[in-house]
Amino acid sequence: MKIETLVKMANDIGNFFNAESNKDIAAEGVSKHILRSWHPKMRREIIAYCKEDGSALSELARTAINKLDQA
C-alpha cells in the first residue's frame, strides 16, 4: 500500500492522541489504535518504513510504531 497513505493515517491518529500530555499514554493510545484497526500487512509496512526512514512520521506516531514493533 502507498506508504504516504499509511504515514498520513498514522499521523492523523497521532494528532488525536497528542492532546494527552503524558506522551507515554499518548503513544500507547496510538499503537493500540493501529493494532486494533489495521490489517497486519499495513502494520508490517509502516513498521518497516519507520525502521528504514520514518522521517515523514510525527514524533508521537514514530514512538507508537516502535512500540507496536516491540509488542
Add this chain to the structure above:
Amino acid sequence: MSINKQQDFGTPASAATQLVTLEIDGFKVTAPVGTSIMRAAASIGIDIPKLCATDSIEPFGSCRLCVVQIEGGRGMPASCTTPVAEGLKVVTQNKSLADVRRGVMELYISDHPLDCLTCSANGDCELQDMAGAVGLREVRYNPIETHLDAVKDESNPYFSFDPSKCIVCSRCVRACEETQGTFALTIDGRGFDSKVSPSQNEAFMDSECVSCGACVQACPTATLMEKSVIDHGQPEHAIITTCAYCGVGCSFRAEMKGEQVIRMVPNKDGQANHGHSCVKGRFAFGYATHKDRMTKPMIRASIKDAWQEVSWEVAINHAASELKRIQAKYGKDAIGGITSSRCTNEEVYIMQKLIRAGFGNNNVDTCARVCHSPTGYGLKQTFGESSGTQDFDSVMKADVIMVIGANPTDGHPVFGSQMKKRLRQGAKLIVIDPREIDLVRNSPHVQANHHLKLRPGTNVALINAIGHVIITEKLMDEAFVKERCDIASFAKWETFIAQEHNSPEATESVTGVPATELRAAARLYATGNNGAIYYGLGVTEHSQGSTMVIGIANIAMATGNLGRDGVGVNPLRGQNNVQGSCDMGSFPHEFPGYRHVSDPATHKLFEAAWQAELSDEPGLRIPNMFDAAMDKNFMGLYCEGEDIAQSDPDIQHVHAALRSMECVIVQDIFLNETAKFAHVFLPGSSFLEKSGTFTNAERRISPVRKVMTPLAGYQDWEVTQLLSNAMGYPMNYSHPSEIMDEIASLTPTFAGVSYDKIDELGSIQWPCYDEDSVGTPIMHEDSFMRDNGKGLFMLTEYVPTIERSSRKFPLLLTTGRILSQYNVGAQTRRTENNAWHAEDRLEIHPHDAEDRGVKMDDWVGIKSRAGETVLRATITERVQPGVVYTTFHFPESGANVITTDNSDWATNCPEYKVTAVQISKVNQPSEWQEKYRAFSETQLDLLEQGTSNS
C-alpha cells in the same frame, strides 16, 4: 388473508395515568382521564358514528354525527370532543340521536356525487359507511347549488384531489398541521363556499406540500386518493413490513392485490412512526418493479466483454471458482466483501460469516464506513456501546433540542415531523450547521433560538467552546459526573477544556460563530432542563468525525443529559439498516455485537459455533481494499447492495481500483454503477421480495416481510448461502428466523430477540438480554456499558483539516440530501419522485456568484484537487459566503469526482463535508463527465448485447 383494517378509535389516546370509570350504553368502561367518550366507547367495541374525527389528530367537533346523550346532562354533546368523567352514563343510540345523525348525513349526501359503485373509495369510504350506519334511506333536499362539478387536481404524481367529493371535514388540514407540521392546507372561504385549499389556492404540486400522504390517509372519502387505488382498485390483503429507505424505519402495511402492491400505508401501531410516513416510503416503491430491474444472473470475463445471461448454478459456480482461483494465486487475503445498510440484518450476518469463515479472512466492510463509522467508534469509547441512547419518542420530553449537522425534515422526515411537533409545543432549538436548514426559520411555527452557522470543518473547535462555557461558567451537573462517570478522565478533560484556546472568544475566528451567540447557546443547552442532541453526517463525515462524536458525548455527560427520557445523544442514521449492519459484525475488526476479533473469548465462541478457523487480525477497510487493489494485493470483491462506484469519495481512484480487480461480483437489484465494473452479476431482491429484519436509528429491530415472489427467484440471503456452499463452506438455513436465532445465541445484546417476539411486540429495541426482556428504549439508565460502568471523558483537541480554502480553491463545498431523493438515487430516480428533484444543483451565495459572473441556472464547473464536475447553479442565501453546497443523488453529477481521500483519523470515514473548490462559469460538461457518459453507454450496450437474445 384479509385487509384487516386498523381500528380507528376516533381520537388520540390520552397519556394520563389517572383512570375513571363510566357507563356507555349500560356497559362499564374504565379509561384514562382526558380520553374522549368516543374513544372509550370504541375501546369496548361500541362504534359511535363519526366523520370529522380520526385517531391520528385532535378532535374538532364539526360534523355533529357523533352526538350522544349523557344522563343528567343537557343537549347532545359531540362524543369526540367530550372527555370521559367518573360516573357518567352515556347513551349512544336512541331515536333522537338517530334523527340528528340522519339529518346530518342527508345534508352531506345532498352535495355529494352518488357514484358509489364506480368510486375509487368504494368499499373504503367512511361517508358510505356512515350512510349505512345511520340508516340513510332518502335525501329530501334538492340543493340549488352544489360542488359536483368542481375540477380535480391531478398535479401530484401519487394522489389525486377531487373536490367534488369533499365534505370539508378538515381532517386533511389538521393532519397536515398536527402530524406532518407543514401547514400546506387551509379551509378557504366560509359556509357553502368553504373548500380545502393547498397554500393560496394553488395546485398541490405548486404548494408547500411535501407529499407525505398524511392528508390522504386522514381523508374519509375519495377526495384525496392514491392514484394507484384509482388505477387498480382496492387492495384485498395487507402485510406489515418496514420501509427500506431511511434510518427512521417506519412501519408500513403493504396493501396488496395478489402479488401487486397497491399502496403502502403507514402502520398506526408502528412504534417508530405512529402511523406517519414521508413521500419515499409511502409512495416511492415503484422502483421494485421498474423495467430496469435485473432478474437474470450474468457473467463475463472482462469488463470490455458483453454480458452473458446464465443459470444461477453457472453464475454461482463461476463466482466461487474465480474467488478460489484468486486466493490460490494471490493469497487468502486477496478477496473480501462489502455489505450494505440496504441489506437485512440476516443478510449482513451471513455475508460476514461467509467472509470470516468461508473466505478465511476479515476483509468485510460496510457502507457505514462512509457515514456513521465515527459514531460507532466515538460512542463505544465514551459510553461503551456503538449506538444512540434514546428512542424517538424521547424527543417529546426534550426541553432543548440541539441539531448538529443534520437536516431532519429532509433526511429523516417522519422523525423531523415529531421533532417539529415538540418544538411547536415550546421546546427550544439550537441548530449547528453551515447552512440554513428548514428548521432554522422555514418551518411553520418553528424558529431556532440559536443558529450557529459555523465554517465547514470546524465542528470540534465549536463543541470544545461549548464544553468550555459549561465548565468555566460552572453549568455542569456535578452529581451526575461524580456518580456516573470516570472521575480521572473527567479531571483531565476539565483541565483541557478550560484552557483559553477552547474559549468561544478564541475559537470565533476559526468557526466564524460569534462568541456571545455561542455562549448563549451553551447556557441554554446546559441549563434548559432536558437537553437532547440529534446529529447527522455533518458531524461524522469529517477528518475529525470521531473527535466530534466524542466531543458531543463529553458535553452530554458533563451536563447530565443522559440516562433518562427527553435527553441523550442521538445519531440520525442515514440508511434504513446502518445500525443493524454495524451490529451484525460487518466491520473488519469486529464480530457481531461490536466485539473485537482478537478478543480471545469471542474468537473462541465464533470458531466453535461456525466450525471454522477464524482470523484474529483486523481485515481491510473499504479504502484499504481499493489501495490494496492498486497494488495487486486485493483482486476479488463480493459487493452486495452497495454502489461504491458512485457513493465513495475520490471516485476516479475507486474506478481505477475496480478496474484492476480480476473478479468483481455485484449483487443488486439494478445494474448500478459498480456493476459496470463487474464480472459476475447476481440479481438481488427488493425489500418487498424478502424476509428479515431492519434495525433503525433507535436500535429498533423491525420485521421485513416478503410480500411478493423474488423477481429473480431467490431472496438475497439465499444467494449468499448458495455462494457459501459453492465456496465449500456449508450453510443450510431454511428461513431467516434461523439466522436470527443464531445471532441471538452468539450475541449477548440480542440474546432475547426472536422472530416470535418481534411478531408479538411489533419490534424490539436492543439490548435485549434474555427471553423475558422486551428491549431497551433508553440506554445507560443506571450505568454506562463500559467495563467499569462509568462514562469516559476524552480529550478533543481541534486539528484543522488539510482541506482548507486557498487561493486556488477558495470555496468550501459541503454536501447533503433532500427529501424526495435517496442517497445514490438508484431507487428514487426510478420513481415519480423526480417530479420534485430531477437534478443535483450547486447552491452558491449571491456574493460568490456575482464575483464569478454566475447567474441562476448557469452551468458551473466545480474543481477540487481530486477532479472536476459540472452542475447548474442555484443562487441562495441559505449558504454562507465562502461555502457552496450540493446533493449527490445522480451519478452523472459526479459529486464524488471532487471529494478527496481525506478521512476521519479513527475510522477513515471520508471527509465528504469539506472539499476546497473553485467555481467557474462553463458551457459544457467536465471531461470526467464526458468520459463517464461514454463508459456508461458502452456498458449499457454490453448489457444489451448479452441480454437481447433472451
